[in-house]
Amino acid sequence: MTMRILLIGAGGVGSAFAAIAARRDFYEAIVIADYDEARAARAAEDDPRFASARVDASSEASVAELCRTHAITHVMNAVDPVFNMPIFSGALDAGADYLDMAMSLSQPHPEAPYSKTGVKLGDEQFAAAVEWEQAGRLALVGMGVEPGLSDVFARYAADHLFSEIDELGTRDGANLRVTDEEDNEVFAPSFSMWTTIEECLNPPVIWQDGEWHTTPPFSEPEVFDFPEGIGPVECVNVEHEEVLLMPRWVDAKRVTFKYGLGDEFINILKVLHTLGLDRTEPVRVKAGTGGHCEVSPRDVVAAVLPDPASIGPRMVGKTCAGLWVTGTGKDGEPRSTYLYHVVDNEWTMREYGHQCVVWQTAINPVIALELLATKVWSGTGVLGPEAFDAVPFLRLLEDYGSPWGQRDDEVDGG
Structure with a gap:
């Protein structure tokens, strides 16, 4: 066909x-x-x-x-x-x-x-x-990439690297910077802000010993050392599909997803939540003509930020998606392996004309x-x-x- x-x-x-x-x-x-x-x-x-x-x-x-x-x-x-x-x-x-x-x-x-x-x-x-x-x-x-490539890595680890898996830990980090015309760093998320708010402010899910449970947003912070020059980034628990997908096909005692958000991003998300700007339910607001209209606060936040598709020329750095697997190797010895995919924004812009985060997805x-x-x-x-x-x-x-x-x-x- x-x-x-x-x-x-x-x-x-x-x-x-x-x-x-x-x-x-x-x-x-x-x-x-x-x-x-x-x-x-x-x-x-x-x-x-x-x-x-x-x-x-x-x-x-x-x-x-x-x-x-x-x-x-x-x-x-x-x-x-x-x-x-x-x-x-x-x-x-x-x-x-x-x-x-x-x-x-x-x-x-x-x-x-x-x-x-x-x-x-x-x-x-x-x-x-x-x-x-x-x-x-x-x-x-x-x-996609996460979920997606990280889940492919889980299958690869189970089939070829590990005889028993203690934890499948997706770890996502970057050293990306977006600047304005005067080279001042600006806040410009590299992915859909609507989706980012959804996954970062919902209760993260963890798979532990045969069942799913939740935890407060931004819990269990840890510093993870990302490869290819990105270096150490603090990562926190975030709700993500890998934790709901991997246990259905791959045996593991624990499955987690942690994202390197950074303090500034976490603080912005907390403020949006405090102000109710993360809500999706429409609210009634005044319109420019003197009447009223209904809008979703989250849609407004997404609309006023730069389009992720447009920020590539003003972005530098690399993004890394990967899976940290711990357990027992095929040889019966303890093993810790990070399977990863790093993409450089300069390369994707030059080769494809698209910024690295959307290209990697x-x-x-x-x-x-x-x-x-x-x-x-x-x-x-x-x-x-x-x-x-x-x-x-x-x-x-x-x-x-x-x-x-x-x-x-x-x-x-x-």
């Missing part, structure tokens, strides 16, 4: 996806769809195999109609996860396979949010697994789609990256010109 992809979202990650995919030949066509069709058209200029369209990502019917109109075989979701379920359901309704880079949203436990889980990330999607299996269709969820679903197109990966139901062989993926990552790394730390076996 010839692969025809519907890419929903032409923002930072979607545009980078298009630029990467333009260099590959495993598909017949890509339709790039966005609520702003002009933005989709700009992203579609990369390749004659690309076309553009307008889509309402909040409408299952709109997604399904586009799929049928363009004979789509695979839907690639590159918008904020608030739209996951309409896109996910629309793809299934149209008989297409589906990929995303962030899973359906969580809802904290109503009485004990910092100790018990409520609705977990991905619960809504996994609830539909049987429906996808019966339809013979695949929903590959969490296939976008390359992974392109690789996954190539593996699906060539039948190296196959499956039905709702599956995470851990459900597939890691080696072909990591080989293709190198073939795309962006190698991964491995650092083995000394362990006291006594």
Whole structure:
């Protein structure tokens, strides 16, 4: 079957996806769809195999109609996860396979949010697994960089490096700086602020001894030494999909996700929360004409900050995504290994014209789609990256010109 992809979202990650995919030949066509069709058209200029369209990502019917109109075989979701379920359901309704880079949203436990889980990330999607299996269709969820590549690393570690895993610890850090025209450092998140607020202010989830539990935001700070010149960065617990995905396919006593946010970013997030500016429910405000309108405070915060797709020329440094694995190696000895992927913003801007964080996110679903197109990966139901062989993926990552790394730390076996 010839692969025809519907890419929903032409923002930072979607545009980078298009630029990467333009260099590959495993598909017949890509339709790039966005609520702003002009933005989709700009992203579609990369390749004659690309076309553009307008889509309402909040409408299952709109997604399904586009799929049928363009004979789509695979839907690639590159918008904020608030739209996951309409896109996910629309793809299934149209008989297409589906990929995303962030899973359906969580809802904290109503009485004990910092100790018990409520609705977990991905619960809504996994609830539909049987429906996808019966339809013979695949929903590959969490296939970005984190989640995504980190989950591929978990599969690789379990299959090739460890006989028993104590902890799968995703550790994400960077030394990126964004400056203004006078070279003053400015606050400009390199990824969707809407998504960043969601994952950083929700109760983080930890997998421990066979069950999930939660903890307060920014808990368990630790300094992690990142490779390739990034150096030590303080990391804290953040809600993320890896913790909900990895234990479903990989045996580990503990699974965590910690992000190197930095003091400034943490303080800004705390202030947004204190002021209620992290809320998604619309509030009634005065309009410029003297009337009133309803807006979501979080949407306003995202709108007033620089578009992550636009900050690449003013950004310097590297970003690192990786998985720190501890346990017992295949040789029966204690082992500590960090599997990682470092990307330099100068390189991605020069080679692709996209900043490193969105580029690093976008390359992974392109690789996954190539593996699906060539039948190296196959499956039905709702599956995470851990459900597939890691080696072909990591080989293709190198073939795309962006190698991964491995650092083995000394362990006291006594």
